[in-house]
Each structure stands twice: as C-alpha cells, then as structure tokens.
Amino acid sequence: METEEILKLNKDSWELSAERFFGRTALPEYGPLAPTEHQLQLFGDISDKKVLDIGCGSGHSLQYMGDKGANELWGIDLTTKQIQTAQEVLRNQKVNVSLFESAMEEDPGLPHTYFDIAYSIYALGWTTDLRRTLMNIHNYLKPEGIFIFSWEHPMHDRIKYTGEAFHLEKSYNLEGPEFNEAWHNNVVIFHRKLTTYINTLVETGFMIERVVDDVLLPEGEVPQDYTKWYSVQKAQLLPTTFIIKARKRS
Ligand SMILES: C[S@@+](CC[C@H](N)C(=O)[O-])C[C@H]1O[C@@H](n2cnc3c(N)ncnc32)[C@H](O)[C@@H]1O
Numbered sequence: 001m002e003t004e005e006i007l008k009l010n011k012d013s014w015e016l017s018a019e020r021f022f023g024r025t026a027l028p029e030y031g032p033l034a035p036t037e038h039q040l041q042l043f044g045d046i047s048d049k050k051v052l053d054i055g056c057g058s059g060h061s062l063q064y065m066g067d068k069g070a071n072e073l074w075g076i077d078l079t080t081k082q083i084q085t086a087q088e089v090l091r092n093q094k095v096n097v098s099l100f101e102s103a104m105e106e107d108p109g110l111p112h113t114y115f116d117i118a119y120s121i122y123a124l125g126w127t128t129d130l131r132r133t134l135m136n137i138h139n140y141l142k143p144e145g146i147f148i149f150s151w152e153h154p155m156h157d158r159i160k161y162t163g164e165a166f167h168l169e170k171s172y173n174l175e176g177p178e179f180n181e182a183w184h185n186n187v188v189i190f191h192r193k194l195t196t197y198i199n200t201l202v203e204t205g206f207m208i209e210r211v212v213d214d215v216l217l218p219e220g221e222v223p224q225d226y227t228k229w230y231s232v233q234k235a236q237l238l239p240t241t242f243i244i245k246a247r248k249r250s
C-alpha cells in the first residue's frame with residue numbers, strides 16, 4: 001500500500017472511532033498500566049513553556065499542560081473530529097491555542113526553533129515515516145528543547161493469549177506496515193523495534209535522557225482479563241508501554 005492510501009485508511013478509521021478515545025490516554029497518564037507523570041516527573045516545570053502536542057487527539061493532554069501553566073498550547077492531529085473536539089475541550093484556556101489538522105509526517109507551517117517542549121502520548125507510532133516525523137519535531141524545537149513520547153511497547157502485540165497460555169504469535173524482528181488486529185484490521189500501523197525508535201532519535205539530532213518500560217499493576221485482587229488487549233495478566237509478563245525522554249542537541 002502507498003503511504004497516501006495508508007494515511008487515508010487510518011484517517012477514515014479514526015473519524016469513525018474518535019469518540020471511543022476522547023481523553024482515554026492523556027496526560028498525566030502515559031498509557032494503560034504504565035507509570036504516570038505524577039510518578040515519573042519527566043516534564044519538570046511547565047510554567048511559561050511553549051508546548052506542542054503531536055497527535056493531540058481530543059486535546060486532553062494539552063488541557064493538562066494548560067492547567068499546569070504552559071503559556072502557548074499547540075497541537076497537530078490527522079483527524080477532523082479530534083481537532084474539533086480539542087477546540088471545544090480547550091476553549092476555556094486562558095492562553096493562545098493553535099490546532100492544526102495535519103498528518104505528523106507533514107509540516108503544516110508550524111514555527112521552527114520555537115517550542116520548549118514537544119510531546120506525543122500514544123500517537124507517534126501511527127507515523128508512516130518515523131525519520132521524517134522526528135526531523136519535523138527537531139525543527140520545531142528550540143536547541144535543548146525536550147521531546148517526550150509514549151507508545152505501545154513493540155513486544156506487546158507480538159504475544160497473544162490463546163486460551164491456555166500467552167504465545168509468541170508474530171516476529172519482533174520483522175519491521176514494517178501491518179494491518180492492526182486491535183482495530184479489526186481497519187488501520188495500518190508500522191511495527192518498529194524499540195531500538196529503531198532510539199536509533200532514529202539519535203540520527204535525527206536528539207540525545208536520549210531516559211527510557212521507561214515499567215508497568216504499574218493494580219494492587220489486590222485483579223479481574224481475570226487474559227484476553228483483553230491491555231490485560232493485567234499480560235502486563236505481569238511484559239510492558240504495555242514504553243516512554244522516551246529526549247533532548248534536541250544544540
Ligand atoms: C490514542 S490518540 C492520542 C491521544 C492524545 N495524544 C491525548 O493525549 O489525548 C492517537 C491520535 O493519533 C492521531 N493520528 C493517527 N495517525 C496520525 C498521523 N499520521 N498524523 C497525525 N496524527 C495521527 C489520531 O487521529 C489520534 O487522535
């Protein structure tokens with residue numbers, strides 16, 4: 001499939017499913033069963049910072065940033081419904097809000113060497129072109145600006161519960177576009193190894209400051225939810241999410 005076709009397929013699916021995801025994975029959360037910003041404190045002091053959200057979805061992470069005192073809130077997202085919802089969610093923010101409906105692979109005219117912080121919560125992995133997207137983010141940031149993102153751990157969808165045990169179903173090593181099972185094969189997501197994310201960050205001019213792949217498991221008795229996409233039983237065996245904090249090299 002051509003890149004244009006993948007983006008169209010994914011956008012069409014997101015337009016239909018957007019509502020299911022409103023605010024579902026948003027800061028201070030980094031992902032299902034993953035440690036939160038309250039525990040990790042990766043962002044530091046946000047007050048007076050210009051922030052950019054890549055794949056901002058319904059705007060709930062930008063709302064968190066606004067409530068923490070950021071002085072400009074910028075977001076980019078592929079999906080019309082998400083951008084419209086984000087406009088609504090952010091309408092009472094006291095600071096400048098600028099939202100762009102665009103693929104993250106493109107630069108929709110965002111200012112360069114401008115942002116103190118760029119981040120992406122469970123969205124970066126949707127890119128069809130990781131290198132180009134990271135080069136864009138690098139352009140938007142000031143020297144020493146930080147980029148933090150979370151995404152599903154690339155081992156997570158390789159392993160599936162088959163009724164008796166968790167089985168390794170797909171190769172971790174083979175990278176490339178795949179129809180995604182969690183979306184009933186109506187979207188294409190690129191499988192990439194963790195090292196591909198790390199090495200592409202380094203190659204596009206970032207320094208890695210922290211990599212997190214811990215899980216945060218509920219205490220006490222937990223539901224027997226082996227077959228759920230993000231099941232506690234699976235998270236007892238492997239991470240759901242990885243989080244990387246990087247900094248633009250000056
Ligand atoms: C799980 S949601 C992100 C939630 C959001 N980050 C938050 O904090 O509330 C993933 C988002 O990625 C967006 N997306 C998917 N492919 C994209 C692309 N190629 N470029 C930009 N956004 C994309 C979807 O429209 C969706 O809003």
